[in-house]
Amino acid sequence: MNAGGEQILRHGPAKAATVLILPPLFEEANRLRRTLLLTMRALANAGIASLLPDLPGQNESLVATDAATLSLWREEAAALAAREQVALVAAFRGSCLIDDHIAAPHWRCAPVSGSSLLKAMLRSRIASDTENGVRTDSAQLLEQAQTAPLSLAGNLLSPQMIAELSEAEPQTVTPLRTVKIGSASEDTIAGTPLWLRAEPGEDADMARTMAADIADWMQQCGTI
Numbered sequence: 001m002n003a004g005g006e007q008i009l010r011h012g013p014a015k016a017a018t019v020l021i022l023p024p025l026f027e028e029a030n031r032l033r034r035t036l037l038l039t040m041r042a043l044a045n046a047g048i049a050s051l052l053p054d055l056p057g058q059n060e061s062l063v064a065t066d067a068a069t070l071s072l073w074r075e076e077a078a079a080l081a082a083r084e085q086v087a088l089v090a091a092f093r094g095s096c097l098i099d100d101h102i103a104a105p106h107w108r109c110a111p112v113s114g115s116s117l118l119k120a121m122l123r124s125r126i127a128s129d130t131e132n133g134v135r136t137d138s139a140q141l142l143e144q145a146q147t148a149p150l151s152l153a154g155n156l157l158s159p160q161m162i163a164e165l166s167e168a169e170p171q172t173v174t175p176l177r178t179v180k181i182g183s184a185s186e187d188t189i190a191g192t193p194l195w196l197r198a199e200p201g202e203d204a205d206m207a208r209t210m211a212a213d214i215a216d217w218m219q220q221c222g223t224i
Contacts, residue, residue, distance in 0.1 A: 007060050008080075011040040012049030017087035017224045019043060019050040019214060020102070022077060025094030025117060027153040028195040029058060032092060034202035035194060042211030048224065053080060057155075066149040066156040070114070070164040074098040087223035090214055093117075093195060100171035105221040107214050108178045110193065114168030121152035177217045181206070189213060 012018070021036055023029040040050040054061045056076060057068030078101035081089060089106055091099040096111035122138045129136045144150060145162040157165075184190035191206030218224045 005062070006054045006056060006076075008054070009037075009040070009052040010049070011052075012044035013047060014049070016047055016049040017218065018084060019048060019218075020077070020081050020084065020086040020089045020104075021050055021052045022089060022091040022095035022099055023052065023055075023059075024092045024195055025055075025058070025097075026121065026155055028093055028117075031195045031197055031200045034200060035204075035207050036092070038202060038204050038207035039211050039214075042208045043214065046211060046215045048211075048215060048218070051080070051084060051086070053077075064156070066158045066161075069158065069160050070098055070168055071160075074101050078102050088214065088218050088221065096170040097168045100173050105217070105223060106173045106176045107217050108170065108176065109189070109210065110181050111170040111178060113170070114165035118152075118162070118165045121155075125152050175221055177213075179210075179213060184209075 021040065023036060024032050036052060040052060043050050055068065055073050056063040057065040077089075077098050081102040081104060086102075086104050089099050089102045089104050090109070091106065091111070092109045093112050094114070094117050096108045097114055099106060099108070119138070122141055125141060126136055126138070141150060142162070145157070145159055147159065149156045149158050150162060151157075178187065180188045181191050181193050182188050189206060189209050191203050191209070194201050194203060215224070
């Protein structure tokens with residue numbers, strides 16, 4: 001994906017229209033990865049190719065986690081999309097914060113603000129500290145993060161990453177389709193929010209529905 005040689009999982013016909021799948025950020029990516037792989041298989045069955053990249057500092061990346069920033073991820077995602085000439089970008093949860101520089105139709109699933117992600121990781125850190133007999137709070141941790149990397153949810157986040165997350169919101173893009181996860185409706189994919197589970201899981205039915213919704217949006221946008 002970048003000069004660091006990030007891994008990219010490719011699936012589907014070699015010369016087909018291609019979807020760039022941007023995974024959720026941080027620990028949420030692990031909980032949703034298996035379902036994203038099932039979504040890629042379903043897209044392939046519909047004649048659509050897909051790419052699932054590692055972000056620098058995430059998953060199998062050799063980049064240190066404290067070297068990652070939202071700005072870096074945004075730049076790398078846009079560069080990959082341009083290089084691969086993707087027909088659509090499908091962003092999930094926190095990756096909806098880094099997809100706005102991509103010149104292609106957008107499909108977003110359950111977008112979330114950076115501050116919401118940050119608060120969830122802080123709660124997890126505080127709970128872990130409490131179990132280990134250490135008393136901390138959000139204000140104390142954020143003060144530490146102004147001058148040194150902070151360990152949250154298995155990631156060592158730089159002061160720049162913390163600052164960017166606290167302000168980040170999904171940006172307006174067009175054309176755009178946004179879906180939620182829950183009880184099936186016009187803009188809601190039937191399923192459960194796997195990113196809230198304690199352990200990774202999968203939902204094959206939800207994956208097939210997401211793939212069908214992505215394919216339908218691509219047809220509406222004229223990219224297939």
